[in-house]
Amino acid sequence: MSGIKALVGLSFSGAVGLTFLLLGCALQQYGVYWPMFVLFFYILSPVPGIIAVRLSESHGDSSSNSFKELAYFFTTGIVVSAFGLPIVLARNSTIAWGACGLVMTGNIVIFLTIFGFFAVFGSGDELSWDEF
Incomplete structure (x- = not known):
């Protein structure tokens, strides 16, 4: 039952994050998508991260897992790019700074939701995605 509660909570936080993103695009004073x-x-x-987990399972466990470290590097680049894009658009005057703030807030909520999903369902111990 706790898995259902976690899934509902993550769904709600994802909806809140997407709402911030849509507000940053669709409000009348911003209006740029x-x-x-x-x-x-x-x-x-x-x-x-998903690819690294699959590759590390097929190659066995080692003390320093280069697949996971490379996945962390690429994931960090993707997340930094997601935060950098609205800033670059706002500096170019393509979007307003208020829209940039709403998109950044949405980014924080969505990436915390993604992290929460993998923290809750990615462990494989007592609660996993296979239960549903």
Whole structure:
């Protein structure tokens, strides 16, 4: 039952993060949809970690897992790019600074949601995605 509660909580926080992103795009004083390109970063951020877990399982465990370290590096680059895109757009006067703030708030909430999902369902101990 706690898995259902965690999933509902993560869904709610994801909806809140996407609401901030949409507010940064669709409010009348902003009205520019360029920040929606941040959605690509949301989709790409878990991919290196998933690939590294699969590769490390097939190659066995070692004391220093280079696959996971490389995945952390690529994931960090993706997350930093997601925070950098609205700043670059705001500095170029493509979007307003208020829209940049809303998109940054949405980024924080969405990336914490993604991290929370993998923290709750990625451990594989007592609570896993296979239960659903």
